[in-house]
Amino acid sequence: MLTNHKAHPFNVALVQAHIELGNPAVNRNHMRTLMEQAVTGAQKPDLIVLPEMWNTGYALDHIQELADEGGAETRAWIAPFAATHQVNVVAGSIAEKKSDGHVYNTMLVFDQTGAEVASYSKIHLFRLMEEEKYLHPGGEKVLFTLDGGIQAGASICYDIRFPELARSLALSGANLLIVPAEWPHPRLHHWRTLLTARAIENQMYVIACNRVGRSGDADFFGHSLIIDPWGEIIAEGGEQEEIITGGLEPALVQDVRGRIPVFEDRRPSMYDR
Numbered sequence: 496m497l498t499n500h501k502a503h504p505f506n507v508a509l510v511q512a513h514i515e516l517g518n519p520a521v522n523r524n525h526m527r528t529l530m531e532q533a534v535t536g537a538q539k540p541d542l543i544v545l546p547e548m549w550n551t552g553y554a555l556d557h558i559q560e561l562a563d564e565g566g567a568e569t570r571a572w573i574a575p576f577a578a579t580h581q582v583n584v585v586a587g588s589i590a591e592k593k594s595d596g597h598v599y600n601t602m603l604v605f606d607q608t609g610a611e612v613a614s615y616s617k618i619h620l621f622r623l624m625e626e627e628k629y630l631h632p633g634g635e636k637v638l639f640t641l642d643g644g645i646q647a648g649a650s651i652c653y654d655i656r657f658p659e660l661a662r663s664l665a666l667s668g669a670n671l672l673i674v675p676a677e678w679p680h681p682r683l684h685h686w687r688t689l690l691t692a693r694a695i696e697n698q699m700y701v702i703a704c705n706r707v708g709r710s711g712d713a714d715f716f717g718h719s720l721i722i723d724p725w726g727e728i729i730a731e732g733g734e735q736e737e738i739i740t741g742g743l744e745p746a747l748v749q750d751v752r753g754r755i756p757v758f759e760d761r762r763p764s765m766y767d768r
């Protein structure tokens with residue numbers, strides 16, 4: 496295992512929460528309570544991450560009425576929360592109704608001043624949950640810089656089954672992949688393996704925040720993960736609500752990339768699709 500402990504790691508807190516189906520008001524209050532716990536915990540986080548579709552859950556039948564119009568409601572409380580507590584917030588993803596009338600599965604990112612630094616809508620919609628019938632896919636990959644200078648790339652849940660996206664983010668400069676999810680049983684093996692592979696092959700940190708609890712037929716297992724660029728699991732959640740914390744050491748990315756020069760040894764002309 497590679498170690499490169501610095502005095503001030505970049506502390507992350509993953510809010511592994513239960514989500515109430517189709518009840519944005521309850522979910523908003525619940526997330527705020529958990530986020531307050533995160534910022535008053537023993538280790539003050541530099542970054543808080545929420546799970547996927549936390550405002551509505553997969554209430555897709557009613558998603559047109561339930562979705563946050565222009566993301567306004569979410570922005571209105573998360574931006575001041577970030578500023579008040581001087582913490583970066585990746586607000587998981589929400590069902591967001593955009594001005595084109597479509598609903599997107601959208602990640603919003605705020606810096607420590609409460610300024611919005613990025614917005615990413617899920618590119619790969621998940622047919623097993625009929626996302627493609629109710630949601631509109633995003634049209635671009637998204638990178639952003641967090642306070643502290645860390646370059647991060649956005650992925651939402653099913654996106655991690657497409658290694659091309661994480662690789663493309665890494666090639667564009669990402670040192671960290673952030674993954675909000677609603678990933679259910681019985682695919683824990685896929686979850687852990689895919690996330691670890693994305694970390695190892697791209698020599699980047701991967702932090703993934705999954706929800707817990709039952710919703711309809713789905714049983715969401717948590718197991719939120721913080722994985723370092725060598726593929727070591729720094730922290731992993733259980734199957735109940737909890738806040739998973741860990742410290743990232745950004746210099747470790749260059750360290751690992753120096754040890755096995757994968758990016759120098761790539762042969763892009765050999766990969767035709």
Ligand SMILES: O=C(O)CCC(=O)C(=O)O
Pocket residue numbers: 621624651652653654656677678679682685
């Ligand atoms: O790929 C999977 O197994 C789960 C994906 C998923 O649940 C989602 O994208 O919402």
